[in-house]
Amino acid sequence: xxxxxxxxxxxxxxxxxxxxxxxxxxxxxxxxxxxxxxxxxxxxxxxxxxxxxxxxxxxxxxxxxxxxxxxxxxxxxxxxxxxxxxxxxxxxxxxxxxxxxxxxxxxxxxxxxxxxxxxxxxxxxxxxxxxxxxxxxxxxxxxxxxxxxxxxxxxxxxxxxxxxxxxxxxxxxxxxxxxxxxxxxxxxxxxxxxxxxxxxxxxxxxxxxxxxxxxxxxxxxxxxxxxxxxxxxxxxxxxxxxxxxxxxxxxxxxxxxxxxxxxxxxxxxxxxxxxxxxxxxxxxxxxxxxxxxxxxxxxxxxxxxxxxxxxxxxxxxxxxxxxxxxxxxxxxxxxxxxxxxxxxxxxxxxxxxxxxxxxxxxxxxxxxxxxxxxxxxxxxxxxxxxxxxxxxxxxxxxxxxxxxxx
Amino acid sequence: xxxxxxxxxxxxxxxxxxxxxxxxxxxxxxxxxxxxxxxxxxxxxxxxxxxxxxxxxxxxxxxxxxxxxxxxxxxxxxxxxxxxxxxxxxxxxxxxxxxxxxxxxxxxxxxxxxxxxxxxxxxxxxxxxxxxxxxxxxxxxxxxxxxxxxxxxxxxxxxxxxxxxxxxxxxxxxxxxxxxxxxxxxxxxxxxxxxxxxxxxxxxxxxxxxxxxxxxxxxxxxxxxxxxxxxxxxxxxxxxxxxxxxxxxxxxxxxxxxxxxxxxxxxxxxxxxxxxxxxxxxxxxxxxxxxxxxxxxxxxxxxxxxxxxxxxxxxxxxxxxxxxxxxxxxxxxxxxxxxxxxxxxxxxxxxxxxxxxxxxxxxxxxxxxxxxxxxxxxxxxxxxxxxxxxxxxxxxxxxxxxxxxx
Numbered sequence: 001x002x003x004x005x006x007x008x009x010x011x012x013x014x015x016x017x018x019x020x021x022x023x024x025x026x027x028x029x030x031x032x033x034x035x036x037x038x039x040x041x042x043x044x045x046x047x048x049x050x051x052x053x054x055x056x057x058x059x060x061x062x063x064x065x066x067x068x069x070x071x072x073x074x075x076x077x078x079x080x081x082x083x084x085x086x087x088x089x090x091x092x093x094x095x096x097x098x099x100x101x102x103x104x105x106x107x108x109x110x111x112x113x114x115x116x117x118x119x120x121x122x123x124x125x126x127x128x129x130x131x132x133x134x135x136x137x138x139x140x141x142x143x144x145x146x147x148x149x150x151x152x153x154x155x156x157x158x159x160x161x162x163x164x165x166x167x168x169x170x171x172x173x174x175x176x177x178x179x180x181x182x183x184x185x186x187x188x189x190x191x192x193x194x195x196x197x198x199x200x201x202x203x204x205x206x207x208x209x210x211x212x213x214x215x216x217x218x219x220x221x222x223x224x225x226x227x228x229x230x231x232x233x234x235x236x237x238x239x240x241x242x243x244x245x246x247x248x249x250x251x252x253x254x255x256x257x258x259x260x261x262x263x264x265x266x267x268x269x270x271x272x273x274x275x276x277x278x279x280x281x282x283x284x285x286x287x288x289x290x291x292x293x294x295x296x297x298x299x300x301x302x303x304x305x306x307x308x309x310x311x312x313x314x315x316x317x318x319x320x321x322x323x324x325x326x327x328x329x330x331x332x333x334x335x336x337x338x339x340x341x342x343x344x345x346x347x348x349x350x351x352x353x354x355x356x357x358x359x360x361x362x363x364x365x366x367x368x369x370x371x372x373x374x375x376x377x378x379x380x381x382x383x384x385x386x387x388x389x390x391x392x393x394x395x396x397x398x399x400x401x402x403x404x405x406x
Numbered sequence: 407x408x409x410x411x412x413x414x415x416x417x418x419x420x421x422x423x424x425x426x427x428x429x430x431x432x433x434x435x436x437x438x439x440x441x442x443x444x445x446x447x448x449x450x451x452x453x454x455x456x457x458x459x460x461x462x463x464x465x466x467x468x469x470x471x472x473x474x475x476x477x478x479x480x481x482x483x484x485x486x487x488x489x490x491x492x493x494x495x496x497x498x499x500x501x502x503x504x505x506x507x508x509x510x511x512x513x514x515x516x517x518x519x520x521x522x523x524x525x526x527x528x529x530x531x532x533x534x535x536x537x538x539x540x541x542x543x544x545x546x547x548x549x550x551x552x553x554x555x556x557x558x559x560x561x562x563x564x565x566x567x568x569x570x571x572x573x574x575x576x577x578x579x580x581x582x583x584x585x586x587x588x589x590x591x592x593x594x595x596x597x598x599x600x601x602x603x604x605x606x607x608x609x610x611x612x613x614x615x616x617x618x619x620x621x622x623x624x625x626x627x628x629x630x631x632x633x634x635x636x637x638x639x640x641x642x643x644x645x646x647x648x649x650x651x652x653x654x655x656x657x658x659x660x661x662x663x664x665x666x667x668x669x670x671x672x673x674x675x676x677x678x679x680x681x682x683x684x685x686x687x688x689x690x691x692x693x694x695x696x697x698x699x700x701x702x703x704x705x706x707x708x709x710x711x712x713x714x715x716x717x718x719x720x721x722x723x724x725x726x727x728x729x730x731x732x733x734x735x736x737x738x739x740x741x742x743x744x745x746x747x748x749x750x751x752x753x754x755x756x757x758x759x760x761x762x763x764x765x766x767x768x769x770x771x772x773x774x775x776x777x778x779x780x781x782x783x784x785x786x787x788x789x790x791x792x793x794x795x796x797x798x799x800x801x802x803x804x805x806x807x808x809x810x811x812x
Contacts, residue, residue: 016462053486056422061489068485068500072478079474080459083467094474098504099549143505 002167003125004029007039007135007157011174012231013077014044022231023084025172030090030130037121037131037164039157040081042073047150063108067137067147071097074134074153082132092130095121097137097145102156104138104146111138111146113155116163125164133160154215162222169224170237171211176230177238178203178210180403181255185391188404192253193236196243196348199253200226202380206344207258216240243348251356252347252401255394261291261342262315263372263384266322268303268332279306279322279329286321288314292342292375292384306331307373309384312338340372341390344382345397357381363400369393408573409531410435413445413541413563417580418637419483420450428637429490431578436496436536443527443537443570445563446487448479453556469514473543473553477503480540480559488538498536501527503543503551508562510544510552517544517552519561522569531570539566560621568628575630576643577617582636583644584609584616586809587661591797594810598659599642602649602754605659606632608786612750613664622646649754657762658753658807661800667697667748668721669778669790672728674709674738675701685712685728685735692727694720698748698781698790712737713779715790718744746778747796750788751803763787769806775799 006029008022022038029036041047050070054061078094085092100118104111121131135153138146148155154171161169175183176191178200183189195203197220204213210228219226219240229237243249269275280290293308310318319336322329350356357374360381364371369392373384385393398404412435414428428444435442447453456476460467484500491498506524510517527537541559544552554561560577567575581589582597584606589595601609603626610619616634625632625646635643649655675681682701689696699714716724725742728735756762763780766787770777775798779790791799804810 016459020463050482053422053482054489057426057486057489058493062492062499065485065488065492065500068488068502069482072481075478075481076456076459076475079471080463082471082474083460083463086468086471087464093468094471096474096551145502 001033001035003035003164005037005039005157005161005164005166005169006172007153007170008041008172008231009153009174010041010044010047012172013040013081016080018231019077019080020084022081022172023088023090025231026085026130027088027090035125037125037133037160037166038081039133039135039153039160040074040077041135041153043077046073046076064144067108067145071134071137071145071147074136078132078134085130085132090130091128092132093124094132094134096134098139098143100133102138102159104140104148106140106142106146108140108144108146110149111140113138113148113159116159118160118163122164151212154212155218158215158218158222158224158226161224162218167225168227169219170227170229172229172231173210174231175210176233176235177228178208178240178254180253181394181398182208182257186255186394186398188398190403190405192238194239194241194246195253196246197240198243198348198379199346200240202344202346202377203254203256206256206342206346206380206382207260208254208256249349250347251349251353252345252403253349254346255397255401255403256344256346257390257394258342259387259390260312261309261340261384262312262336262338263307263309263340264315264318264322265305265307265335265337266329266331266333267305267335269306270330271302271304275329276306282321282325283310283318286317288318288321292373292382294373309340309342309373339387340384341387342382342384343390343393343397344380345401346380348379350381351378359400360397363396364393367392367396407439407441409441409570411443411445411563411567411570411572411575412578413559413576414447414578414637415559415580416447416450416453418578419446419487422486424637425483425486426490428487428578429494429496431637432491432536433494433496436534441531443531443539443566443572444487445539445541445559445566446480446483447541447559449483452479452482470550473514473551477540477543477551477553480542484538484540491536491538496536497534498538499530500538500540502540504545504549506539508544508565510546510554512546512548512552514546514550514552516555517546519544519554519565522565524566524569528570557618560618561624564621564624564628564630564632567630568624573631574633575625576633576635578635578637579616580637581616582639582641583634584614584646584660586659587800587804588614588663591800592661592804594804596809596811598644600645600647600652601659602652603646604649604754604785605752606646608750608752608783609660609662612662612748612752612786612788613666614660614662655755656753657755657759658751658809659755660752661803661807661809662750662752663796663800664748665793665796666718667715667746667790668718668742668744669713669715669746670721670724670728671711671713671741671743672735672737672739673711673741675712676736677708677710681735682712688727688731689716689724692723694724694727698779698788700779715746715748715779745793746790747793748788748790749796749799749803750786751807752786754785756787757784765806766803769802770799773798773802
């Protein structure tokens with residue numbers, strides 16, 4: 001007997017038939033004698049509709065009221081799933097964020113979970129009653145509904161698993177696990193049986209959409225045993241685990257990509273102390289997140305080009321901020337380019353092996369792909385290339401690192 | 407300066423434009439220096455969709471979970487209206503049933519309000535902040551969401567007005583007041599400036615859909631000054647008041663009708679003590695509400711016909727119950743008829759005037775309309791007639807009682 005948290009995303013609960021399918025999956029775990037808490041998203045499309053209502057009323061709406069509106073989608077699913085479980089003879093009830101309660105801070109619409117009480121819920125789970133919990137929502141200390149930001153249901157599930165000291169947190173989604181690369185592009189991509197927290201974190205933050213980055217961070221911190229698997233097909237999925245649990249580590253475990261990047265180059269920036277701060281300070285003030293940064297040493301010590309990437313959605317704001325400060329910053333020209341993609345190879349194995357980056361550069365060069373920006377961390381190498389080469393680059397790298405399915 | 411409760415129904419908040427229209431109406435009252443609480447229904451159609459989801463999952467779903475699901479519609483509207491008010495520069499916030507709190511009993515899906523605390527809300531209203539309250543919902547002593555049954559938002563508004571000792575409770579709807587008769591049928595119907603609680607209660611319970619019966623009962627009990635007016639047109643609407651406030655009382659104030667009735671006749675029922683109890687007991691056990699009942703004295707003291715009406719929706723269940731007990735009850739034949747309509751003339755003036763019923767019978771006889779069942783109370787006379795005569799009967803009675811607009 002184990003205590004488990006199961007999480008089902010929006011496509012898994014998109015209509016009544018799918019909610020009934022979810023109920024059957026939960027029943028299997030409950031019938032096996034497990035204590036089960038189920039975290040659910042809103043039915044696919046519902047949250048978008050609710051967000052649309054809010055933005056139709058106000059460009060900058062009160063986040064407290066936004067949370068009242070958008071949290072209702074998960075509330076509906078939680079009630080419906082509890083009913084569907086009861087219909088299968090499983091004792092179940094829904095627990096809203098304010099009932100458990102899931103305490104958060106007061107940063108409405110992007111709240112962070114502080115503590116989860118859950119004693120009453122755990123007692124009922126112990127008595128064999130499945131707990132159905134709407135994801136994405138909590139309650140602030142002023143007793144108002146909060147939400148955790150888009151994709152927050154993954155985070156709810158992992159936080160609940162940590163608080164309940166669950167033996168496992170199973171994330172059910174529309175794919176059957178984590179792949180070495182996006183299988184829609186690289187048909188030879190393989191499903192991974194296991195992946196480390198660190199790798200999963202890089203995969204998520206470098207563009208793989210299977211898990212929300214924050215939820216992986218939290219799982220890593222609390223050592224929650226995370227599993228990604230399909231709502232629609234049978235299969236063990238992918239287990240996200242500690243490095244020690246993986247006996248033979250691949251050099252590279254996966255290749256991620258993100259089309260959400262845009263590149264800005266400032267030409268002829270004066271090469272003196274404090275220039276970087278004077279550029280990135282105003283961007284930070286405007287809430288523009290800067291990712292990769294490259295600055296060359298200037299030949300004569302006077303001026304250089306500075307290149308960096310921002311989120312595509314922030315590109316317009318970033319250029320406005322920089323152009324407004326053109327005189328101060330003393331650059332000659334700003335060149336923006338959103339036809340770029342960031343490709344990352346990821347693997348904890350590269351910590352102890354040299355040559356991983358070199359293999360990447362060679363593989364891309366062989367296909368005639370120019371590398372615009374490079375950035376590295378302990379377990380990943382990312383490059384920025386022209387967007388049109390995305391598929392070519394992913395397939396070449398997948399083959400070069402020996403990841404192609406046999 | 408006054409303290410007022412404003413209530414807007416589903417058609418008044420059916421889309422974003424209409425919610426913005428509601429916000430403008432609330433702003434007028436707030437700008438006039440009033441303390442305002444606004445009670446809102448779900449956007450038109452939303453509750454039906456949510457109820458459909460529940461019945462798709464289960465024919466007899468857990469009412470606790472049903473309440474979690476269906477209460478979300480009002481929750482959404484409350485958040486959206488608070489935003490729309492803020493957008494007009496009005497300080498506003500939503501208060502869910504569990505936040506105020508509105509305490510109810512534990513009869514989920516048909517809960518009754520026990521007490522409303524509201525101190526925190528009143529304090530904020532006193533500081534000029536409009537309170538937006540989702541109708542239809544409350545919270546039970548086990549801290550779970552309850553709903554008040556369909557049409558419960560009127561009841562929420564009146565209960566809130568009573569608890570807040572509001573000077574006025576304005577019910578905004580899609581008609582501009584209470585009419586002497588349904589103006590879609592009787593084009594000469596007049597809008598009433600005032601109507602007594604007693605009359606409004608009879609009008610509502612005899613079929614007029616402008617206010618929910620329970621809300622009128624509650625308004626009468628707590629002497630809440632109720633006003634019915636249009637969300638879409640300007641105008642003072644109809645005031646529901648104490649009898650003393652109406653100087654010159656009409657003999658008949660209005661004519662209501664209900665097509666929701668069905669008639670059952672049991673032929674040759676034995677005429678002995680206890681028979682009525684043996685018939686209506688099992689119907690009550692099956693939750694069938696019986697309305698009009700007619701039993702004649704039998705000529706020879708042995709057997710008689712018994713006729714009564716039930717809700718059309720209950721007809722099948724009622725006949726099943728009675729046919730299953732045919733041997734016990736010893737009737738010869740059960741005749742069911744759902745092609746009937748109940749027409750009622752209502753007026754507190756008839757307490758002190760004879761001949762009101764006689765005028766009704768004459769007017770119907772002149773048009774050749776046969777009366778099947780008659781029932782009377784202190785301030786109303788109801789008759790059951792064939793449904794095809796509905797319009798003819800309403801127009802004839804409206805003229806006979808001198809209610810036609812000049």
